[in-house]
Structures are given as C-alpha cells and as structure tokens.
Amino acid sequence: MKNKALCIIDGVNTSQSLHTLLAQRCIAALPYGGRYRLIDFPLSNVVHSGITNVAIFPDGDYHSLSDHIRSGKFWGLDRKVDGLFLLPPKKEIVSSANSLTFARMREHIDYFLRSRQKYVIIYQANVITNIPFEKLVKHHIESKADVTIVSYKNKQVGIFVIEKDYLIDLILRHEISPYNSISALIELHEGLKINTYMHDSYTRTIDSIVSYYRANMDMLKYKYGFELFLLDRPIITKTKDESPAFYSKTADVSNSVVANGCIIEGKVENSIIFRDVIIKKGAIVRNSILMPNTVVGENSIVDRMISDKHVLINDGATVKGQEFIPAVLSKGQRVAGAKEINILQVATECVPFYKTGGLANVIFELTEELIKQGVRTDVILPYYSILDQRYVENLVHDFQSTVTVGENEINYDVYHYSNAGVKYYFISSGDLSRERPYGYSDDCKRYELFCYLTLDFISKRLLKYDVIHCHDWLTGLIPYFMKYEFSQQTRHFNYTKTIMTIHNIQYQGICDISDLAIIPQNEMIPNEIMLYEKVNFLKAGIVLSDRVTTVSPTYCNEICYPYFAEGLDRFIYTRKDALHGILNGVSYSYNNPNSDLSIYKTYCLKTVHLKKENKCQMQAELGLPVNPDIPVIGMVTRVIEQKGFDLILEIFEDLMRENVQFVLLGDGDHRYTSFFKKMANQYPDKVSANIGYNAYNSQMIYAGSDMFLMPSRFEPCGISQMIAMKYGTIPIVRETGGLKDTVIPYNEFTLFGNGFSFAHYSSRDMFYILKRALHFYYQPLHWNKLIQSAMETDLSWESSAKEYINLYRKVMND
Numbered sequence: 001m002k003n004k005a006l007c008i009i010d011g012v013n014t015s016q017s018l019h020t021l022l023a024q025r026c027i028a029a030l031p032y033g034g035r036y037r038l039i040d041f042p043l044s045n046v047v048h049s050g051i052t053n054v055a056i057f058p059d060g061d062y063h064s065l066s067d068h069i070r071s072g073k074f075w076g077l078d079r080k081v082d083g084l085f086l087l088p089p090k091k092e093i094v095s096s097a098n099s100l101t102f103a104r105m106r107e108h109i110d111y112f113l114r115s116r117q118k119y120v121i122i123y124q125a126n127v128i129t130n131i132p133f134e135k136l137v138k139h140h141i142e143s144k145a146d147v148t149i150v151s152y153k154n155k156q157v158g159i160f161v162i163e164k165d166y167l168i169d170l171i172l173r174h175e176i177s178p179y180n181s182i183s184a185l186i187e188l189h190e191g192l193k194i195n196t197y198m199h200d201s202y203t204r205t206i207d208s209i210v211s212y213y214r215a216n217m218d219m220l221k222y223k224y225g226f227e228l229f230l231l232d233r234p235i236i237t238k239t240k241d242e243s244p245a246f247y248s249k250t251a252d253v254s255n256s257v258v259a260n261g262c263i264i265e266g267k268v269e270n271s272i273i274f275r276d277v278i279i280k281k282g283a284i285v286r287n288s289i290l291m292p293n294t295v296v297g298e299n300s301i302v303d304r305m306i307s308d309k310h311v312l313i314n315d316g317a318t319v320k321g322q323e324f325i326p327a328v329l330s331k332g333q334r335v336a337g338a339k340e341i342n343i344l345q346v347a348t349e350c351v352p353f354y355k356t357g358g359l360a361n362v363i364f365e366l367t368e369e370l371i372k373q374g375v376r377t378d379v380i381l382p383y384y385s386i387l388d389q390r391y392v393e394n395l396v397h398d399f400q401s402t403v404t405v406g407e408n409e410i411n412y413d414v415y416h417y418s419n420a421g422v423k424y425y426f427i428s429s430g431d432l433s434r435e436r437p438y439g440y441s442d443d444c445k446r447y448e449l450f451c452y453l454t455l456d457f458i459s460k461r462l463l464k465y466d467v468i469h470c471h472d473w474l475t476g477l478i479p480y481f482m483k484y485e486f487s488q489q490t491r492h493f494n495y496t497k498t499i500m501t502i503h504n505i506q507y508q509g510i511c512d513i514s515d516l517a518i519i520p521q522n523e524m525i526p527n528e529i530m531l532y533e534k535v536n537f538l539k540a541g542i543v544l545s546d547r548v549t550t551v552s553p554t555y556c557n558e559i560c561y562p563y564f565a566e567g568l569d570r571f572i573y574t575r576k577d578a579l580h581g582i583l584n585g586v587s588y589s590y591n592n593p594n595s596d597l598s599i600y601k602t603y604c605l606k607t608v609h610l611k612k613e614n615k616c617q618m619q620a621e622l623g624l625p626v627n628p629d630i631p632v633i634g635m636v637t638r639v640i641e642q643k644g645f646d647l648i649l650e651i652f653e654d655l656m657r658e659n660v661q662f663v664l665l666g667d668g669d670h671r672y673t674s675f676f677k678k679m680a681n682q683y684p685d686k687v688s689a690n691i692g693y694n695a696y697n698s699q700m701i702y703a704g705s706d707m708f709l710m711p712s713r714f715e716p717c718g719i720s721q722m723i724a725m726k727y728g729t730i731p732i733v734r735e736t737g738g739l740k741d742t743v744i745p746y747n748e749f750t751l752f753g754n755g756f757s758f759a760h761y762s763s764r765d766m767f768y769i770l771k772r773a774l775h776f777y778y779q780p781l782h783w784n785k786l787i788q789s790a791m792e793t794d795l796s797w798e799s800s801a802k803e804y805i806n807l808y809r810k811v812m813n814d
Contacts, residue, residue, distance in 0.1 A: 124158030509537030556581025
C-alpha cells in the first residue's frame, strides 16, 4: 500500500463563517475535541494505512500548523525517503474556490513529478473521520474509474482518489481547462467515470461555525466517540506534558471533556474544555467549547459559546449564544464583567433588517460589541413592510395589546427575532408599519406612536432594563413619555435611566402639536418638548434624558455653539455636565482588505503592494487609463452641500490641471451630480462619476484609491475615512467632528500622522492640502509611512463600547 498512493491534504478554506477562528490559523490547525487539531485526522489515517508520502497545502496563517506538525515525527513521517511536506503558496493566487486549485498545485509540480506513487488521495483538511485508505485505494483500482469520491450517508465528503499521471495532466493544463479544482472536475465533466466509496463510520465536514460546534458536541456522545477513536486506529496528535486537571471541592462537572492542566472550581456541563483552562468559583459553563488558556471569572455565566485561545471572561460577565448558533470570542478577547446591566437600544433602523444610512450600522455593530463584552442588550425597532421575507419567516409573535388614545383604540403586535445573543423586537401597528422608514408627511405622528408603544410593550411585557438608549430624534419622546405618562401609570420605570444619542443635530423632528395623536392638545404642554411653538422631538430627548451623547468628542464640543447646534445650543449648553462625546467605531469584520472578497486582490500591510493591482482593476472597470503610478482621489458619499461639494466645485478645474484621477460614487443634489457628469465627459481620462449608491462597488474605491477626500462643512462622526485608512487609502479631510478625532495631520519631520487635514472651510485651503498630499505621494519614504500609520490605526468598536459600558454604569448610579 505504501508504494501505491501518496496523500495531499487540502488546507484551503474561504468560509466567512469560520473567519473569527481562522484569523490567526489555517483550517488544518483548528483545535478539536479537547486535545486535537483537524490535521491529526488525515495524518492518523495516513499512518494507519501505510502511506509514507504526505504533502499539506495550507493557506492563510499556517504558523500554528507548522508548529504542530513540525517534522512529522509524532506520526512517523520524519523520514529520509518520502515523509511530510508543507507546501505553502509561493505567490498570491486569488480564487473563489473553497478547495485546493490546480493553479496552487502547479506551483509545486516538482513534488508530484518526483513522487514514486501511482495514485493520489486528496483529503480536505476540514473533514473529520477515521477511514482505511488502503481499502479506499483498492476500491478505486478495482473500479477502473477516473476519480473515486467518498460518500457518507449519501453525501459527498471531501476525500478523493485519482491516478497521479491524470492529476499532473490536469495541473499542467489548468490555464486552458474549464476545471480549476478536483471538485469542479467532478461537478462539470460529463464524460468522467466516477466511482463512489461508501464510508459508514462517523464523518463530519467543518465548513461553518455551526458545523464546528456540532462536531465538537458530538464527542460528548459515546456512540460517535467509539466510531471515531478506534483502539486499532487511534487518532495521533502532538503530545504535551501537562499536570492532571485540578478539581476543587466546589467543582461540579458532568458530561464534559476536560483536558490536562485545567483548574475547575465552578460548574461545567456538556462542554469541551481544552488544556490550561481556568473556571473560577461560582462560574457556570454549559454547552460550550473553551480553547486553551481561557479564563472564566467568578460568578460568570457561559452558555453555547466558543472561545478561542487566551480569552478572559471577567467576574460576573454573561456570554450566551443560541441553540447551535454559539457566540464566538476571538483569540485574546476580553469580556468585561457587566453583572446586572441590561441595556435596550431603541432605533428606527438596523442592519441587516433596514438601512438608509450609517445609523443602521451603528446599532448593529455597537450591540454586537456590547454582547461580546458581556452586556445583555436587546434592540427595539419598528416593523416596516419592507422587511426581507427571510427574516419575516423567522419572526416569533411575542406580544399583542391595545392602547387607548382619547376615544380611539390602537392595536399593536410585537415580534421578536434572536441572533448571536441579541433579541430584536419589532413593533407593528397601522401607519407605523408602512413600506419606508421615512419620507411621509406624518412621520412625527408615526414616531410619536412608536415611542409610546415601545414603553407600553416594555411595561406590559415586564421587561426590565437598566438603561434605555435612544437614537436620534425619532426616539426623542421616550424620555418625555416615561416622565409624564408612564410614571403616573406604573412603577416599572422607576429605576430605568435614559440616554439620548445625537447622530446628526440637523434632523430634529419638528411639527405642530396638532400633527400628533397621543400628546394631549387641550392641556398645558410641557415646555421641554416645545421650541418656537413647535414640538421638537430632539429637544425633548436632550432636555429630559439622563445623559446625552454625540458620535464623536469634537462634535460634542461643536454643538455647544450656534453655528453647529441648529438652534439647540442653549439647551445643550445647560446640559454640558451630562454631555459625552463617544466616537463611533467601524467593524473590521466587514471592512478589512485582508478578508474583503468584494475587491480584486485581498491584502494586508505586509502585502500592501497588491493595492496597486486593485487600482489598475478599478481603472479598467471605470474606463480610466490604467496607470498604477498616477494618484487616484476617491470619494464615496452623499452628494450634498454638507459634504463640502461647494469647495470641490470651486477648485475642480485647478485640480484637473494636476496629474490625478478622480473617482466619485454617490447620489444627491442635482446641481452637484450634473456638474460631475459634465466633468466626466470633459475629462474622460481623469474623472469617473458614478451617480447612484449602487453604481459601482464602494469597497473597490476604498481599495483602489490612493487618497480619500472628505472636506465636510460638518461631520458628526464619519465612517468613510475610517474604512479608507484600513484599506491604506490616505484621508484628506476638513478638521470637524469625527474627522478631526480620527485623522492625524502628517508631520514630515517626525514621520507621524495618518492623513492630511485643513481647518478653515475654504477651497483654497483644501487645494493647498491636496497639493501637499500629492507632493508626498511621489516620495516613497513618506507615503509608505502614511500607509502604515493609516492601516495600523485602530478605530474598531472595542474601545467605544467600553466607553458606553462605563457611561451605563455611571448613569445607573446617579
């Protein structure tokens, strides 16, 4: 057998679902079952089948894999003839295939040419099974087939057998062949003779977080364990000398796998516990997978969670996933203790359900990070008829009630949707639940109803929240109704605090009192909600909430002055002691050039030279002359006055005299969009105007541009400059709001800074800074330093969420 077949292990996996666990390791090195890694299964199958020639094709970060396998001595593969070979990619090869491609094998064609064996077993590293390769190869030979596939319970498994000469022929012809991998060959080649080997022993394919979680939980069932871990074919792994696990008198362990070196003082049920995990007194761990060196603090609750290595869950924290949809903590993550803190986010949009602007991302990403840091957080949203059917089908009807307003009765229903530890509530009632979130003449009436029904639902449903976090003017009447309506009806909100976040003070929710339906019109109207004889939702939120926040520290200072405050400066100033500026973050799960599959070539700081390939691809797609050396200025934005387009129009002809290209994506005011369409016709080699938010891939502009222009008149926070920096695209901004807080002007003498900025709202000042940026673009020392500083700037939600947690604690103690 050993002279008949070699084995190549396919370590390629592009599953986005596993991204958190594969950020610092490849799929083959993924830990499993308390002491193993996935690579142990193919290597053990190899050893027990007498195969002596094995090659691993890893992708991503394979250092952990290399450390684990070393020379292969644990599997008897440290040999003078044949042996174990680790064959990483020699160059960047971008492919949508989720398996080893012929192009990847072509890089190591010498390995195949010099190997003596006649047959090749291809084993995808994400397959867990115990299979006799000798029987598999014999079955293939006897069938006289071109390819043999392995099947388990009538489903194809990622294990194949093919004759080596045929595989070499496929590899050498891959550039002119329609088949880029063995999987594609089997799927598309009609004339191929395919043999199926029916495997009847336990087999699982790890292609998602859910499948990984289930495969580990299977090991708590004796039936599956006995099928996988055979006495005559044991699974071999790298051995480590560790002291036995220590169980204190307070330990309570049932139906769990606990590895050596652990210290167990709390309760553990139905869990896989890797080595050197510490579970402290009073902690409860259920249905979870804890990788090495995880620490669970005292009185913490962990349920349906996967923790990567070196995770710290502080005392009193709670981390909970859902059934077979576990919460996942990344390597080294810290979860703040948040005992007795229950937060409700109230907003009108949230991805993935609804999105018209940045607010939707903020609600989702802030909530996601709060959950990661151990804060129980729910979200309440209106139910709009545009909600995608895939979510509608999974909504659970939670509550139904009626409120009496004057002589009218208003019926409403509440549905909930649970995901990743968050419960999203959707309130449905009459005109509130129209197709669009905004844009109706009676929007103030609709959101007056939303605010009222939110509190009615919370009180009747007996939901207890320490803090209700209100976002933008549309939720501004919640503090008013708590004080003037519900405090008279119930004690439910006696210990509930409110926080009002101003995302953009321009939008305030102004209407006549007669436009509303719930606030009494024939009684004395509280002054807190009125401004210039009009109801002002945002003013009500500012004046009546316990704390007020803005989305950046600079914007927090700016709105205390009339120029920025849109008539609310005196009310904001009187509340300055309760005012806080907390910078919004950006999610690097979605905005990361190293994992963004929507761009032409993924890259990181070490491979930032690939950024130019994205530039060339963008130039080609937009019909601009392809030139990797010409500086490209990009913009992704709403095309409105606030974004500084008056300044751009004033100097645009001057800019066109420079050796630059200009790429715009967005929509808005006609006078601006028509101007850029005209410029695109006048300067077809310099300007690409993509009018409409879906007119081109925004991520390609972030990846393909060299500079990113944001000369806003005011900008509460801004997210585009944060994304641009992560993609190594240097921001050129006006010093206002969040732009000032995130962009540090470059100092060529100290080589410090991550962008360029100008203070005055002046087209001349902006043009001067543009020329300064162009000057440094042609100086590699400075430009490379700028790119490095920009890409290393951490603007994730982690620190911002911690600031919110501290604020929640402060307001609870007020």
